[in-house]
Amino acid sequence: MxxxxxxxxxxxxxxxxxxxxxxxxxxxxxxxxxxxxxxxxxxxxxxxxxxxxxxxxxxxxxxxxxxxxxxxxxxxxxxxFSCIRGDLKKTAYASYFAELINEWSETGSEQEGIYRLLYFVLDQLDICRIPEEILSIIFQMRFADIVGVRPNLSVCTDCRIEIDRIKEDRVAFDFSKGGIICQKCACISVNRFFLSKGTIKQLLWVESGDLSKAAKIRFTPSSVKEGLGFLESFITYHIGKELQSLRFLKQIRRKDE
Structure with missing residues (x-):
């Protein structure tokens, strides 16, 4: 052996x-x-x-x-990472990251990028330098990119018009199509989530920006709420169920409101 x-x-x-x-x-x-x-x-x-x-x-x-x-x-x-386990909120976020990886990953499939991403967010949770909500947005955007299901936030999925040329301030994301849809191409769909263009631009930066500069990211409270809501819905859609750790995390958030 x-x-x-x-x-x-x-x-x-x-x-x-x-x-x-x-x-x-x-x-x-x-x-x-x-x-x-x-x-x-x-x-x-x-x-x-x-x-x-x-x-x-x-x-x-x-x-x-x-x-x-x-x-x-x-x-x-x-x-x-003992500081994480000593804080209920940090534990809830770390549990969500861990359960998501465990649920998504196949045994024995090497993905160094996921390991380094998980280490980064756990380290930042532990030292308390970046708010938990921002770390969750970073983790989910980067994770989706690594595993090959990144949301298309750059251009309309149908007509390919760029986000900067879309006139409306709020843009629909169609989960079934995996991307944003401009108003001209929009049709009735139950699998939608509306995002402000400001939130979309911040999510795009998170997806491609330098992780070493992540502590400098500044989200408005509304963008944080909108970004988390979108990404958690996006992940749930692709997994096909809501993770138990995510349900627990949402309960903690409601108590904090």
Whole structure:
């Protein structure tokens, strides 16, 4: 049974029997992987309490031909992101990011861009430099681009007129077509979301701008609300269901209003 060594972020942990844990990771080199940590709950010495959600670890796993589930042999902590787990709102956002990746990704499909994006938003959540809502907008826009479902916000999906040449201040996004629709091309559709041109331009910057400058992004409160509403609806449309973590996140937001 050869060993596999790689950095990875914990997306999910599930109790298995009395003492074991089944862990789902997103790794830098192998994408989503799952491993069993035997006696992890029984012996604190073995893993030292580091198998917590969102933690970044360097794993040593044993592999066996024909078996999808790895066995976690060793783990060294790279970053615990402990401030996230100490804050309910931050935990809710991190849980949404993790569940989205877990739901969307296929096991063993390498996507380095997703790993680096997740590390970036978790790091920013932990150090509190960028508001949670802005990080969520960044994550969802970049994630959609990486996985190949980026929303077309630049031109009308039908006539190809550019967003700057559309006269109306609010533009319809048609989920079934995957892009904006100008008023001339619009028809009756239940799968629509209306966005202001100002919000659209900010979303376009988030999609292609330098992540190192993300802390300088300035959204108005209305653009934040509009952008989150649109992206969460967009992601839900493509997945085909509303994620449990997103329902919980919306409950927290309503309490804060």
């Amino acid at each position: 050869p060993n596999l060594t790689l950095p990875a972020i914990i997306l999910r942990r599930v109790d298995f029997g009395d003492y074991d844990l089944i862990l789902t990771f997103f790794s830098l080199n192998k994408g989503k992987i799952s491993a069993i940590a035997k006696s992890a709950k029984k012996s604190t010495k073995r893993f030292g309490g580091i198998l917590e959600l969102f933690s970044v670890l360097r794993l040593v796993c044993s592999t066996a031909k024909g078996r999808e589930l790895l066995v976690l042999q060793e783990a060294d902590l790279i970053n615990s």
